[in-house]
Structures are given as C-alpha cells and as structure tokens.
Amino acid sequence: MRKSKILLTVLAAGLAASSPALAKDPLRIGVPTSLTGPYVELGEEAKRGALFAAAEANAKGGVAGRQVIVEFGDTEGNPEVGRRAAEKLVHSGFKLLTGSISSAVGLAIGAQLEKWDALYISSINKSNRLTAESCNPRMFRANHSDAMDMAAVRPWLKTRGEQDWVVIAADYAWGRDSAQEFAAAAAAVGKNVKAQLFAPLGTKDYAPYIQQIKDHKPAGIWVALAGRDAVNFGVQGKQFGLLGSVFAISQSFAVPSTIKGMGDVAEGIWGIVNYTSTLDTPGNKAFVAEWVKAHGKEPANFEAETYVAMKTLFAAVEKADSVEPEAVAKALETVSLDIPFYGKVSMRAADHQLMMPNFIGRVARVDGQLKPVVEVTVPTEQAMAPPSPACKM
C-alpha cells in the first residue's frame, strides 16, 4: 500500500510539473470502503485497486486530459457508517463513488444518490437487489452479482455427486441473497438444502454454527462468508473437523485474503472465482506483471475487481467528456471497454449490470503457494442471468 502511495505521489508530482494539458476539471472518485472492521483486508484491496487504476491513468496523462484524484472514507462495513462516509465524500466534491465491500453499504448509498446528485458503481457488492428492486438511474455494478455466480454454479452443481447441502452465510443482504439463490439452484438440479444458517457480520465464534452444520450431516456446504468472518469460519471449521470431511464451495471464500489467513486448510476448497491472478490469458499476464511491478505481489480478486470498476468509470467519463454525475451515468448505461483479463465487457442498460465472463475453481498449490486455480470457465453468454423484472429505473 505504501509503495502505491509513493508511486501515486511521484506520478502526481510528475504531472504537476509537465501538464498544461490538464486544465480540465479533475476526475474525483470517492471510495467509501472498509478501512476498519471485519472486512478491513478487503477494504485494503479495494483501496489498492482504486489507487493502481488512478496511477495508471495519470501516468498516461489522465482520463481524457483529466487528472484522477481518489479519496477514501471508512464504512466499517456498516450501512449507517458507510452512508455517512459517502455523504462526507460527496459533499467534499467526490461524487463518483465506488469500492464499498458490504452490499448493505452499497444499498444504503444507492438510496441516497439522487438526493446527493452522485453516482455509485459497485466493484464488490454481490446482492441482487442493487440491480433488481433497488436499482436506480445512478447505481451501477461492474462486478458479478449473486444471480450471475449462481448462473455459473447451476450447470456445475448438476455434475456433482453430493446430494445433501447446508448453507452458511453472512446475515445481511449478500449472504441472504446468496443462500436464497443457492437453494433455488440446488432445487432446480434435484439436490437438497437441509438448512440455511446465518451468522451476523463480525462473528468470531463459529462453533455453534459448525456444530449445527455437522448435525445435518451434509455431503457439501455452500459458504457465503468473506473477510475475517471467512478466516474465522475456515480455521474453526478445520479444528472441529468439518472442512476436510465435507465438500465445500463458496463465494468470496476461496480468495487470496482468506487463503492467507487460513493457511493449509484452504487447499481443495472450491469457489466461484470472479478473478484470480492465475488466469491463463496474455492480457491477464500483462496485468499481473504490471501489478507485481508496483506492489511486489500478485493481485487479489477485489484489487482486480475494483480496477474493473475504475476502468469502467474512466471509459464513461471519456465518453461523456464530463465529470458531472448525471452525464457520466448516462454514458455508463451503454459503455463498453476492454479489460485486460476479461476481454470485451459492456454495460447492460436494463439493470446497469456489466456483462462479463465468470469462473469456477479451487484452491491448489502453484509453485509451492496456495492460489485459486480456474477449473471451469463460463463465457459471458452463459454467465449472465437475465435482468430482474423487479428493476424499474
């Protein structure tokens, strides 16, 4: 993080010295994210992703001649604190927002956008509600929704032998959505979901949940926990002999931040992989090389996904040649661009969901290090769930 900050400062200094071209209003992007709380590691990823994209753009003379400035606010992963942090950013002139971790924060911000004359593009929030009943003209999503993840999982789930499943999920918008979607997907392919358990965000002791899971004797578990919650569940799940004895597939669980916290326990866990540094494409290799040059390690999923949201925002600002939220929102509706690791992606105007491919993989050893490795690639046409009829712009 420090390195990227230094990098950004150097770049900013360089630009200040040689930039009569940058006379246009700068592009100010606000990142209300988890700087403290159970999602702090993920918030740091979002922060690095945003700073990297900004530095990259500024090194090339900015976005359509505009310098990119990023400012952060702490949401603590909590909708009320997050709403306040975003409000402060907006009133400080940072009206284009991205980078919140919790879907609940994204939804709380979403409801305020019209009033604030602001715009929010999600880079991490998965809850369907952002692009369904809570959709609005100023809210966008540049990451995979629960419905998209499940569209990828459904055909795969059909091929699995495990019959009985239990769901353990975080008790807020994302986890609730994820559990509901998984239960529906399981029912559609003839599997049983014997129980759905919900743990509040920030739960430290998972023993009661793990015991309940074991009582149901499932063959597989669906895990929708992230950040420190995921690490706590993973470590305790190993201690209580759950992980290792049942098959586990997850969202935001088989990711570098969790693997690092869990250690060897993580090996073999399956997961939806929205991005992994091991993606075997020339575009991704180039991106990883650039990232390693700046940070000294490979990019994690939320770093890359926040990068996608930033790039999408940049493309819209270029298209609109404006930083006014209303004009940028209009341009975002039909934006399309190239992402080094996804290829061509474009925004779906009906529900403001970015259309892109998805991946399923598992944690395996690559060069002695545990990393998510892709097993199934789901092309964009199959990865997209249809727009929700509940979304009325």
Added chain:
Amino acid sequence: MEADRTGGGAVVTVPGLLLFAGFALVGPAAAFLVPSTLIQSLLTQATIYAIFALGVGILIRQNGMVSFGHAAFFGLPAYVIGAVLPLGLMPPELIIIGGLAATALMAFLVGLVIVRVHGIAFGMLTLAIGQAVYEAATRLRGLTGGHDGLSLDLPRFLFGLPLKTFQQPGSMLIVTWLVLALMLAVAFLFAKSRYGLLSEAIRDNEERVRFLGYRTLVPRALTFALSALVTAAGGVLFALYNAFVSPETVHWTASGSALIMAILGGASAPWGPVAGAFTYFFLKEAVGSFTTHWLSIIGVSLIVVTVVFPAGLVGLFDRLRPGNRSQGAANVG
C-alpha cells in the same frame, strides 16, 4: 446552589427571551453564511445529535438518572415511519406525529416500571430495553430490513414543504436548528414547571418529598417520557434527513455516544448536552480525518473532562463567568 436556575422570580424574562431569540437565529444565519455544503451537512447532523443528547441530558438533570438505552427512542420513530408508510393507511404527517406520541407513551409506561430502581440497576434496565429493540431490529427482517437497514420511501411533500427541504443540508440545518431551539425551550420551561421542580426535589431526596405528601413515581416517569420524546424528535429529523435507518441507530453504542455528549457538556444546564454534542461531533470529525483511532482520543478527552471539569462545559462556563463564585460542582449522580 441551584437557586438562580430553579427557584424564585419570573420564569420567562426579557433578557432570557432575547437570548433565546438570538440562539434560534444562529442556525438560519449559519445556513446562509456558510457556503460549504460539507460544513452545512456536518452542522445539520451535529444539530440532530444535539437534540438526541438534550433528551439524555433532561433525564440526568431532572431525575439524576443515566440511560444507556436512549438510542431505542431515537431509532424507533424512524422504524415506525419505515414500517407504516408503505401500508398507505394514513397521511405521512400523521405517522410522524403518531410515531412521536407512541414513543413518548411507551416511554411513560416503561418509565412507570423502571424509574422505581436507581443507580446502576436503572442503567442496566435501560441497556436491556435498548438492546431488546436492537435485537428486534436485526431479527424482524420483513419489517426492518435486518442488518441491511431500511430505506424510507418518503413522499414528495411533508407538512406542506417539499421533501428537499428536509434533505438538503442548507435548508435542513434551519429546520433542525429551530427544532433544537424549541426543544431547549421545552426543557427550560419543564425545569421551571411544577413537575420539573418536583422531579428535581425527588432527585435530591425522594424520601423527604414522599414524606411531604407527594407521589414520587409519576413525576419521574413523566420526566423519562419527556426525555424520550425530545430524543425521538431528533430521531424523526434523522429519518427525514437520511431517509434511511439501520440497527446501528438503535445500538447501545449510539446511546453511549449521546451519553458522552451529555456528560462532556455537563447536564446541570439544558444547554450543556447541546454544547457537548457539537464538541463531540466536531472533535470526532477533526480527529477522525487523520486517524482511525479517534475513539481513543475521545476517550482521553472524556477522562480529562470528568477529572478536571466534573460538571462538563457548563461547569467550566460557570467557573469562568466573571463575578460567579459558584464552584460548578456536579450535582448529578
């Protein structure tokens, strides 16, 4: 020692009225003079918390009781609005006033039971009630949205004013400030009223007041209800301004913050908690912008205040006032 505040002479004096009018104008003046929407929005939020803290302060000042659960009264009207509004049963104005009245009535009934106990036990009871409301807010997902909170779909017009009035920092600063002034006046007049004086007497020596032939329960419960009502008025403004409420709003930490504001300011005068709220809010903003450990700084300031100025800003003010020999000692439990 409180003779100048609670006894003798006309309740409403000319200098007093002028002071009040001057205070009421500060908010509108700030709304016009401060060009930055950021500062305006911070002032608006601070004013809402000042009303919250004022409610907590009334209870400390009149009853000598410390509540750890007032956030329940702050958040309840917002949840009532959020739950009843979509049903379309009655005009939104009626829901807002009804929500306030229901909160005050509930506080009165609860008060009849819990003000009988004193000290720590009372604090624990308020904490328990507050956390019960918090648990309900997180569990009743269908009604409250659970941990995700609830967005309030407010109508375009309220009380004849466009909704924007309540949601833009500049205009809302005027609204919240006028409500704050009104609530301060209510707190002041209540303190001078028969019930107010009686509740103070009970606070100081309940046994003796009972011996004089007064019933001591109702005045105390009434004070509790008034304190809840003032807090709830802040809660309504919060709901209108943000159009959003989440369990965090009713969590005990929110009660704790309001209590810190009241103690920081000193509860021996109605304006104490208000001054405390502004100090706390802007201290938090200033410190929070350069460190995430702002809580530790607030904590240290609180220790300094309780040790050096046990009567808070009010005590400090009394001590600094020329010609005032008052010791500014804390008269609260």
